[in-house]
Amino acid sequence: MNKDFLYDEIANGIASQIRNGVLKTGDRLPSVRMLCQEHGIGMNTAKRVFLELEAQSLIDSKPQSGYFVSRQRHRELPLPDVSRPSLTANDDEPSELVSKVYANMGNKELTLFSIGAPSGDLLPLVKLKKEIIQATRELGEGGTAYEPLEGNLKLRQLIAVRSLAWGGNLHENDLITTAGGVNALSFCMMALGKPGDTIAMESPCYPGILQLALSLGLKVLELPTHPATGIDIEALKNAIPKINLCLLIPNFNTPLGSCMPEEHKREVVALLARHQIPLIEDDVYGDLYFGSQRPRCCKSFDQEGNVLWCSSISKTLAPGYRVGWIAPGKYKEKILKLKLVHSISSVSIVHEAVANFLKTGKYEQHLRLLRRTLQNNYENYVRAIAEYFPEGTKTSRPQGGLALWVEFSKDIDTAKLYELAIKQQISIAPGRMFTLQDQFGNCMRLCIGLPWSEKLNLKLKQLGSLAKTHYVSG
Amino acid sequence: MNKDFLYDEIANGIASQIRNGVLKTGDRLPSVRMLCQEHGIGMNTAKRVFLELEAQSLIDSKPQSGYFVSRQRHRELPLPDVSRPSLTANDDEPSELVSKVYANMGNKELTLFSIGAPSGDLLPLVKLKKEIIQATRELGEGGTAYEPLEGNLKLRQLIAVRSLAWGGNLHENDLITTAGGVNALSFCMMALGKPGDTIAMESPCYPGILQLALSLGLKVLELPTHPATGIDIEALKNAIPKINLCLLIPNFNTPLGSCMPEEHKREVVALLARHQIPLIEDDVYGDLYFGSQRPRCCKSFDQEGNVLWCSSISKTLAPGYRVGWIAPGKYKEKILKLKLVHSISSVSIVHEAVANFLKTGKYEQHLRLLRRTLQNNYENYVRAIAEYFPEGTKTSRPQGGLALWVEFSKDIDTAKLYELAIKQQISIAPGRMFTLQDQFGNCMRLCIGLPWSEKLNLKLKQLGSLAKTHYVSG
Numbered sequence: 001m002n003k004d005f006l007y008d009e010i011a012n013g014i015a016s017q018i019r020n021g022v023l024k025t026g027d028r029l030p031s032v033r034m035l036c037q038e039h040g041i042g043m044n045t046a047k048r049v050f051l052e053l054e055a056q057s058l059i060d061s062k063p064q065s066g067y068f069v070s071r072q073r074h075r076e077l078p079l080p081d082v083s084r085p086s087l088t089a090n091d092d093e094p095s096e097l098v099s100k101v102y103a104n105m106g107n108k109e110l111t112l113f114s115i116g117a118p119s120g121d122l123l124p125l126v127k128l129k130k131e132i133i134q135a136t137r138e139l140g141e142g143g144t145a146y147e148p149l150e151g152n153l154k155l156r157q158l159i160a161v162r163s164l165a166w167g168g169n170l171h172e173n174d175l176i177t178t179a180g181g182v183n184a185l186s187f188c189m190m191a192l193g194k195p196g197d198t199i200a201m202e203s204p205c206y207p208g209i210l211q212l213a214l215s216l217g218l219k220v221l222e223l224p225t226h227p228a229t230g231i232d233i234e235a236l237k238n239a240i241p242k243i244n245l246c247l248l249i250p251n252f253n254t255p256l257g258s259c260m261p262e263e264h265k266r267e268v269v270a271l272l273a274r275h276q277i278p279l280i281e282d283d284v285y286g287d288l289y290f291g292s293q294r295p296r297c298c299k300s301f302d303q304e305g306n307v308l309w310c311s312s313i314s315k316t317l318a319p320g321y322r323v324g325w326i327a328p329g330k331y332k333e334k335i336l337k338l339k340l341v342h343s344i345s346s347v348s349i350v351h352e353a354v355a356n357f358l359k360t361g362k363y364e365q366h367l368r369l370l371r372r373t374l375q376n377n378y379e380n381y382v383r384a385i386a387e388y389f390p391e392g393t394k395t396s397r398p399q400g401g402l403a404l405w406v407e408f409s410k411d412i413d414t415a416k417l418y419e420l421a422i423k424q425q426i427s428i429a430p431g432r433m434f435t436l437q438d439q440f441g442n443c444m445r446l447c448i449g450l451p452w453s454e455k456l457n458l459k460l461k462q463l464g465s466l467a468k469t470h471y472v473s474g
Numbered sequence: 475m476n477k478d479f480l481y482d483e484i485a486n487g488i489a490s491q492i493r494n495g496v497l498k499t500g501d502r503l504p505s506v507r508m509l510c511q512e513h514g515i516g517m518n519t520a521k522r523v524f525l526e527l528e529a530q531s532l533i534d535s536k537p538q539s540g541y542f543v544s545r546q547r548h549r550e551l552p553l554p555d556v557s558r559p560s561l562t563a564n565d566d567e568p569s570e571l572v573s574k575v576y577a578n579m580g581n582k583e584l585t586l587f588s589i590g591a592p593s594g595d596l597l598p599l600v601k602l603k604k605e606i607i608q609a610t611r612e613l614g615e616g617g618t619a620y621e622p623l624e625g626n627l628k629l630r631q632l633i634a635v636r637s638l639a640w641g642g643n644l645h646e647n648d649l650i651t652t653a654g655g656v657n658a659l660s661f662c663m664m665a666l667g668k669p670g671d672t673i674a675m676e677s678p679c680y681p682g683i684l685q686l687a688l689s690l691g692l693k694v695l696e697l698p699t700h701p702a703t704g705i706d707i708e709a710l711k712n713a714i715p716k717i718n719l720c721l722l723i724p725n726f727n728t729p730l731g732s733c734m735p736e737e738h739k740r741e742v743v744a745l746l747a748r749h750q751i752p753l754i755e756d757d758v759y760g761d762l763y764f765g766s767q768r769p770r771c772c773k774s775f776d777q778e779g780n781v782l783w784c785s786s787i788s789k790t791l792a793p794g795y796r797v798g799w800i801a802p803g804k805y806k807e808k809i810l811k812l813k814l815v816h817s818i819s820s821v822s823i824v825h826e827a828v829a830n831f832l833k834t835g836k837y838e839q840h841l842r843l844l845r846r847t848l849q850n851n852y853e854n855y856v857r858a859i860a861e862y863f864p865e866g867t868k869t870s871r872p873q874g875g876l877a878l879w880v881e882f883s884k885d886i887d888t889a890k891l892y893e894l895a896i897k898q899q900i901s902i903a904p905g906r907m908f909t910l911q912d913q914f915g916n917c918m919r920l921c922i923g924l925p926w927s928e929k930l931n932l933k934l935k936q937l938g939s940l941a942k943t944h945y946v947s948g
Contacts, residue, residue: 102814106622120615129616132823136606141594144602144792148580179653179796179817186816190689195669211815215664318618320822322653340576341685342660343653347821348794349606 007045010035011052018058018069024376029059029067057383071379077386080227080256080394080407085203085437087235089219089242095432097415098207104427111450111459114427116206116254117319118402118449122373124366128318131353143349149336151177151325151346155355159311159325162358166286167300168309170327176335177346180322181284181312185247186212187342188280188308188326191334193218197244202231204405204434204443206254209247209282218245220436225253227396227405230260233267240275251295252285255434255445256405257398259295269301276306278331283311284324287367289400290375305329313354315402316367321350371400377448378404384457388464402449407431407442412467414444420466426459481519484509485526492532492543498850503533503541531857545853551860554701554730554868554881559677559911561709563693563716569906571889572681578901585924585933588901590680590728591793592876592923596847598840602792602831609826617823623810625651625799625820629829633785633799636832640760641774642783644801650809651820654796655758655786659721660686661816662754662782662800665808667692671718676705678879678908678917680728683721683756692719694910699727701870701879704734707741714749725769726759729908729919730879731872733769743775750780752805757785761841763874764849779803787828789876790841795824845874851922852878858931862938876923881905881916886941888918894940900933 017023030038035046050067053059060070101114136142150156156172163170178184193199195217201209203222213220221239224232231248248268250260260268272279281298289295299309308331312324323346328335357363381404385395392409408414414430421428429447431440450456491497504512509520524541527533534544575588610616624630630646637644652658667673669691675683677696687694695713698706705722722742724734734742746753755772763769773783782805786798797820802809831837855878859869866883882888888904895902903921905914924930 102623105620117620120619123615123618125616125618128618129610132610132617133607136603141597141794142599142603143606144597144599144794145594146579146591146794149576179821180819182816182818195691208815208818211811215812215815217669320615320617320619320621320819322817322819322821337685338689341682341689342656343796344656344682345654345794345796347653347796347824349824350821 006039006041007048007052010039010041011049014049014053015056015058023069024372025069025071025379027069028065029069031066077382078394080396080405080443082226082232083203083224083439085222085224085435085439087221087223087239089198089221090436091214091219092436094207094210094214094436097418097430098211098433101418101427101429101433104422107427110422110425110427111456112427113446113450113459114429115447115449116402117315118370119451121451122370122449123318124362127362128353128357131357132349135349135352135356139348139352143347143352145348146345147348147351149340149345150175152348152351152355154359155323155351156325158355158358163327165294167296168327174327176326176328176332176339177351178324178326178339179343179346180314181282181310181324182208182212183322183343184310184312184324184326185209185280185282187335187338188310188328188331189213189216189218189245189247191331191338192278192280193245198242199245199247200236200239200243201247202249202253202256202258204255204431204440206249207433210436222435222437225256226258227256228258229264230256230258231264231268233264233271236268237271240271240277243277245280246272246277247280247282248298249282249285250298251283252288252398252401252403254285254401254403255429257396257401257403259399262296265296265298266301269298269307273302273304273306279307281307281309283309284315285401286311287316288371288374288402290371290378291399295400299327302329305331308335316370317354317357317363318350321354322347323351323354373451374400374402374448377450377452380452380457381446381448381460384460385464388461390464390468402447404446404448406444406446408467410442412442414442416470417444417467420470421463424462424466426463428463480513480515481522481526484513484515485523488523488527489530489532497543498846499543499545499853501543502539503543505540551856552868554870554879554917556700556706557677557698557913559696559698559909559913561695561697561713563672563695564910565688565693566910568681568684568688568910571892571904572685572907575892575901575903575907578896581901584896584899584901585930586901587920587924587933587937588903589921589923590876591789592844593925595925596844596923597791598836601836602827605827605831606823609823609830613822613826617821617826619822620819621822621825623814623819624649626822626825626829628833629797629825630799632829632832637801639768641770642801648801650800650802650806650813651825652798652800652813653817653820654788655756655784655798656682656686657796657817658784658786658798658800659683659754659756661809661812662784662802662805663687663690663692663719663721665805665812666752666754667719672716673719673721674710674713674717675721676723676727676730676732678729678905678914680723681907684910696909696911699730700732701730702732703738704730704732705738705742707738707745710742711745714745714751717751719754720746720751721754721756722772723756723759724772725757726762726872726875726877728759728875728877729903731870731875731877733873736770739770739772740775743772743781747776747778747780753781755781755783757783758789759875760785761790762845762848762876764845764852765873769874773801776803779805782809790844791828791831791837792824795828796821797825797828847925848874848876848922851924851926854926854931855920855922855934858934859938862935864938864942876921878920878922880918880920882941884916886916888916890944891918891941894944895937898936898940900937902937
């Protein structure tokens with residue numbers, strides 16, 4: 001067999017294992033000697049394989065140690081611009097793109113880059129089933145009775161314990177369970193906003209939150225937001241006289257992936273407390289950090305009970321279980337009343353099952369694995385984007401979460417790209433979905449919560465080709 | 475043994491079996507001859523037993539057939555008055571009694587006449603557990619994924635089929651699932667009312683519905699309501715210019731137990747359609763008819779899609795599962811949008827389990843048994859009330875449902891009765907809870923969804939004594 005062919009074939013095989021995640025960031029590769037034995041090749045051929053992979057930035061060599069899958073195996077793309085929304089609160093209907101894209105969410109034929117939750121392949125389904133069965137057997141009256149209004153006690157205790165990791169020091173009585181994270185945000189907005197009020201948010205922002213605000217008659221003030229450090233504090237300061245409420249996703253925001261530095265969190269909490277403006281903190285992505293430490297929450301700087309910390313397991317464990325919660329600070333009575341009036345009780349079986357899952361430590365174990373997978377995905381996405389997407393593409397650099405924000409050059413319209421991509425069974429979330437204004441037309445959000453595979457790599461390549469072919473004018 | 479003692483003892487034994495439900499309405503009693511053999515007594519003593527029970531109206535004799543547990547085994551009490559609320563819409567805070575009474579709902583030490591759902595003892599808990607386990611095993615991704623926005627298809631198909639029983643002719647696409655009945659009403663009110671609008675309701679009305687309306691900034695117009703035939707149609711006609719929305723519980727309304735005649739339903743539907751006022755129909759009690767036929771729904775007369783028919787399994791099967799639905803007619807898009815924005819998805823495991831339970835016919839079987847039990851309870855309650863409660867007590871005569879409305883003479887204050895009763899471990903729902911106005915102070919609602927027992931009989935006796943001793947002035 002031709003030596004050139006051999007070396008190429010072996011290099012491609014390893015490259016593919018890296019791209020589809022069989023080999024992960026930091027994994028050690030076989031030694032030159034082992035490669036020779038494994039494939040029946042000479043030392044020179046084996047060395048050419050490693051040189052080729054190094055040239056592609058897929059691996060690094062470490063003296064005296066060998067070759068490792070590279071952490072920085074992509075050329076670094078520039079960050080997207082800080083957003084510059086118009087600073088006028090508005091309640092325009094969101095783009096019709098939103099319902100169009102959502103309508104495709106259940107379509108298993110599509111590659112759903114548009115989705116906002118982790119794929120079922122990344123969830124501990126078998127263990128969860130066991131917990132449901134166990135909960136059904138053990139709960140009084142089989143879970144057919146209403147729970148206490150505050151929600152499952154065991155679950156609240158465990159969430160309180162876990163709050164230590166982000167600087168919270170919650171007690172079970174500080175918490176109220178809800179039917180998922182959106183239900184938590186819905187209660188907070190209902191409790192604290194009245195029609196005509198203005199709520200400040202990051203821009204771009206999750207469309208579900210924009211629509212939630214509109215459905216309650218609130219006006220939305222979108223504020224400039226940095227792709228790495230989150231909301232622009234000066235802009236928030238200037239907006240204070242105009243706003244009644246503020247909602248932030250400080251940790252691994254969707255769609256940007258931004259994470260506010262601690263100093264920013266402290267400053268925002270103090271600023272809003274000073275002006276008696278409640279802060280709704282959506283922390284559903286906080287546990288999905290890529291680094292070694294969970295970021296703190298705004299709630300950890302809350303001296304006055306002015307922060308309503310909301311979270312759920314929908315982005316980490318089981319979206320369909322609808323298990324979320326609020327630590328509502330001084331607004332507890334209002335939230336309790338709304339929960340009673342609008343839902344009476346959570347579904348006790350799923351809440352009990354999640355409580356038991358958390359109790360055994362299986363949740364921490366699952367999160368460790370999920371975080372590693374997401375980080376690996378992120379690196380694969382960014383590498384593929386650098387390789388396949390048009391010149392001038394920028395991406396956010398999330399240090400956690402499920403979202404990657406992609407900004408094309410101005411002449412690429414992602415609403416049109418959506419139409420082309422869907423014909424190739426690819427669904428993306430165009431940037432225009434994430435605002436009530438006319439902005440982000442050249443941006444899109446990609447979900448990194450799909451299991452990496454050669455197919456996914458190919459789909460990103462297709463997407464890049466579509467963007468290149470149809471839109472880059474010059 | 476003394477004959478007098480014997481006859482008394484045997485009669486009391488049978489009376490107790492009737493009161494605690496071992497012997498049910500229509501059951502045949504042993505013959506005179508069998509009673510003689512069983513107790514070793516003479517024919518005359520046996521006959522005295524039956525005469526005594528007949529005198530207490532507990533049994534009837536049928537010539538050539540024997541003795542049967544009586545259907546009319548209570549003296550008929552007069553009906554409560556038609557309500558006469560003030561005809562001004564208002565948004566006053568509901569009585570603080572509401573939260574006081576609700577706070578006791580989970581207290582297992584109490585006899586909860588105040589509750590609005592069937593007791594767990596009347597539910598098919600073992601069969602439901604099996605369905606949950608089955609659903610968890612069979613659902614794709616173990617139920618961790620989001621459902622389609624409309625909700626579980628199988629469940630919607632089965633509800634559509636069942637709608638034939640009440641004159642509906644629904645298709646699965648006419649239905650949207652929700653997290654219980656209250657969630658259904660919440661979406662309807664949010665979709666169709668805006669702050670400052672006026673919603674017309676029956677008076678007295680379920681406090682949860684009053685609070686729901688207030689929480690959305692609506693004003694409530696309480697309308698005169700007949701304890702047997704429901705809302706006063708003339709009053710509704712006169713109110714038309716003042717209202718934007720109407721919510722009715724036409725079948726076995728809580729707290730009155732009233733059921734609108736078909737002609738009233740037809741007329742109300744036409745009236746509201748003519749004036750473009752949406753009708754929210756809460757039909758959670760419709761399946762709990764005592765007679766032989768399920769009453770029709772307003773929805774069955776709806777030509778224009780103006781009726782939003784809401785129901786659930788919370789009053790019949792499993793309150794804690796939070797499984798409800800809406801047939802929203804022409805308002806479907808609005809409701810779907812709200813469901814997406816406020817809850818994203820129902821909890822698929824419980825919805826799938828309920829769908830499977832309905833599919834096997836177990837639900838019809840369960841309902842037949844539950845209806846018989848509730849009817850028997852109703853008769854026992856009314857008998858006990860006639861026997862133990864003060865002169866002048868009136869009760870509604872529900873032909874289905876879970877609620878019995880009791881009206882004392884004007885000098886009895888049920889808010890004070892609540893305080894006295896709770897000391898004896900008895901919780902009632904005072905009438906003042908069921909209005910935003912100052913009315914029904916001498917009324918209360920009793921739940922007939924508790925399993926009948928000698929203890930329950932005793933608790934009603936205690937309640938009657940409290941009312942007699944402390945309040946009847948003369």
